Amino acid sequence: DIQMTQSPSTLSASVGDRVTITCRASQTISPWLAWYQQKPGGAPKLLIYKTSRLETGVPSRFTGDGSGPEFSLTISDLQPDDFATYFCQQYHTYWTFGQGTKVEVK
């Protein structure tokens, strides 16, 4: 099974900050990596697919990058609506999610 290791588990930040979340796969999965945002009590929302492709309607301050086993999600100019939990997911071989990163108010 492909394991996804996401870090950090919690990230404290302020509005306007630039934050980066990383995800490492236990084997090559490129480019089949997605990022999701989840708010308390809600379903995950797709932000990025195929490593760097922005889902329709998602603000351009969200960017995805990476190759091989290591990937990142960067949020530039953090907005109040961005405080949430973020998950990476590989869909190269079956489907595995990272453990999640909670972005909280500093």
Add this chain to the structure above:
Amino acid sequence: QLVESGGGLVQPGGSLRLSCEVSGFAFSSYWIYWVRQAPGRGLECVATIKQDGREEYYMDSVKGRFTISRDSAKDSVYLQMNSLRVEDTAVYYCARGRMRWTNDAFDIWGQGTRVTVSS
């Protein structure tokens, strides 16, 4: 959209059938996934069914206990869960793959239905 139903409280060893009703897109063109999230835990993809229903995939811990199926006449996908265990307790979501005809990231999710396995 996707709308789940069928969750509830069940004793260990019991059964439940979850439903996912689809509307607003061509049901027969997309893979559908069941994803669960246990309290304080991450996301797990428990079962998947291709657009034509001819292939199914299951995570190891549910193989032999869960069965995914789809009914094109009702635009619905089902998850039959038997021999339920305490560790199956979670919110269960159904989700759609982005692209027609193929495996992809999950772009549309239901609101989730809660399953609690407890004596």
